[in-house]
Amino acid sequence: MKVNEVPQDDVPDYSEGIKKGNYALDDQGKYVMVPSKGWDVDELTNRLAFNEYKAKVEETRKAVLEGKKSPLAYYMELRQMIPKFLGKTAGIATFRVKRHLRPEIFAKLKESVLDSYAKALEITKEELKTVPHNSQER
Amino acid sequence: MSTEILANGRTYIHRTSAHCETGVTSALFCDKGFDISEPMIFGIGSGIFFGHLPFVKWAGLPISTFRSLPGLVFKKAAKRLGAKVVRKHFRNPQKGMDELRRVIRTGQIVAVTTNVYWLSYFPRRYRFNFNGHNLIVLYETENGFRVSDPALREYTLDCSTHDMERARFARGPMEARGLMYYPLSVNPNPDMRKACITGMLDSCKQMLKIPIPLFGVKGIRYLAKKIIKWPDKLGNVEACRQLAHVVRFQEEMGTGGAGFRYMFAAFLQEASELFESSELNGLSNEMTAIGDIWREFAVVSARIIKQKGQAEETFAKAGGLMMICAGREEQLFKDLNNVVRKLKA
Structure with missing residues (x-):
């Protein structure tokens, strides 16, 4: 790749001003690091992954509103966790976390358990009991 | 700055x-x-690698890595430079x-x-x-x-x-x-030539000699074959998802372009000046050419994903480009191995 071939496709929503370093050859054939504003290809693959994540969060939010899952499931998806790692963060066994994803079991949880979940997920205990009624950015 | x-x-x-x-x-x-420059650390720490890990999932999809394990570059570079x-x-x-x-x-x-x-x-x-x-x-x-x-x-x-x-x-x-x-x-005057030789030989070993078909050049071939089969095996949507995941590992995670291939070429160029070896410079040019093919693979993949696998760009073409990379990288690391053995520390 030559210096003038380093892609400079600016996608402000994606890069937010970050310039990635690219190694490229200058006129003398020497390698230099060239800051790149962004590349469409890279932006595309990131967008797919990011949209997939957002869709999953939204799907879980609807499932919670329909009473199929507990709010815990929504916040777990929002924080990009799985039961195993949510359990490790909150200090609760994985099989218990999986049970707590069911709304009827979640409703009977003790305050102390809710506290540790709220701390692990960076939200207040009140937030943990419900999900937002409209989809929102984190 | x-x-x-x-x-x-x-x-x-x-x-x-x-x-x-x-x-x-x-x-x-x-x-x-x-x-010390970044490519030099990368070369001495033997950062260049390829691995496809179908069993290790990240965001639900297998990991394809273009570098050695996190943390290894620092450890190896420090050891080889006597820090x-x-x-x-x-x-x-x-x-x-x-x-x-x-x-x-x-x-x-x-x-x-x-x-x-x-x-x-x-x-x-x-x-x-x-x-x-x-x-x-x-x-x-x-x-x-x-x-x-x-x-x-x-x-x-x-x-x-x-x-x-x-x-x-x-x-x-x-x-x-x-x-x-x-x-x-940090040792202020380390034996740079010796460190470079150790680093390059170790890179060759990582790319050619690991007897598991998921790592090194064999890993590239394995993934290339898998990519060609994906649309039949997984259906178009899932195949595009997986292909995008591979390209993300190649370009998104700050690799200096083409999954660290350009950075390694920059290292070879710097090493060629250190050893005054024209052969190493030749290998640097070859690595740049291979990097260009990796970039083309990314571009072709992006087109496939955009058109959802309908028209002229096919998974077979993307996999084929990766196959070419595998073949040329195999030759490059074999040549590098021979060249380095002749160099004097």
Whole structure:
């Protein structure tokens, strides 16, 4: 790749001003690091992954509103966790976390358990009991 | 470029880099008075690699890596350059934070491994649950730390104590467990030629000799064959999803372009000047050409994903490009092995 071939496709929503370093050859054939504003290809693959994540969060939010899952499931998806790692963060066994994803079991949880979940997920205990009624950015 | 005054009055010069770990390692060494470029660290630490791990899932999809294991580059480079280093994991977050504070108060800059999701200064769309971002902590501020993130910004940043603790001690795959590392002392006149030779031979070994078909050149072939079969096996939507995942590993995670191939070419060029060897320079040019094919693979993949696999660009073409990369890289590392054996330390 030559210096003038380093892609400079600016996608402000994606890069937010970050310039990635690219190694490229200058006129003398020497390698230099060239800051790149962004590349469409890279932006595309990131967008797919990011949209997939957002869709999953939204799907879980609807499932919670329909009473199929507990709010815990929504916040777990929002924080990009799985039961195993949510359990490790909150200090609760994985099989218990999986049970707590069911709304009827979640409703009977003790305050102390809710506290540790709220701390692990960076939200207040009140937030943990419900999900937002409209989809929102984190 | 920006400068910062450390706790003991020394100046730290912030420089940008293409990749987090090599950039951080280079900055740590420069801070100790031993000027070394990022590609040189990458080459000496044998960072170039390929691995496809179908059993290790990240975001539900298999990992394809273009570099050696996180942390290895620093370890290997330090050993080969004769630097004394400290690497520490912590079980207790409080102890980990206290130790970090203790060390930066002495004016020693410290590199930490963090989880990107919890770093709020990161752009929103980069914040995925990935436990392997390295950055340098410079000194304490009123409500947090001043950090230098060479792979991200051209200036230094503030990071709150809370962010730092969560990011360092996040649980997840490949968790950092509060890893912090820094050199105690760096040999001011190391045997660069010997270090380069060891690094290059080790790279050849990693790419050619691992007897598992998921790693090195064999791994590239394995993945290329899989890509060709994906549309029949998984259906178009899922195949596009997986292909995008591969391209993300190649380009998104700060690789200097083409999954570290350009960075390795830059290293070979620097080494050719060190050894005054025209053969190494030739290999650098070949590596650049291979990098260009990797870029083409990314472009073709993007077209496939955009048109959802309907028209002329096919998975067979993308897989074919990867096959070419595998063949040429195999030849390159064989040649490199022969050339390096003739060099004198």
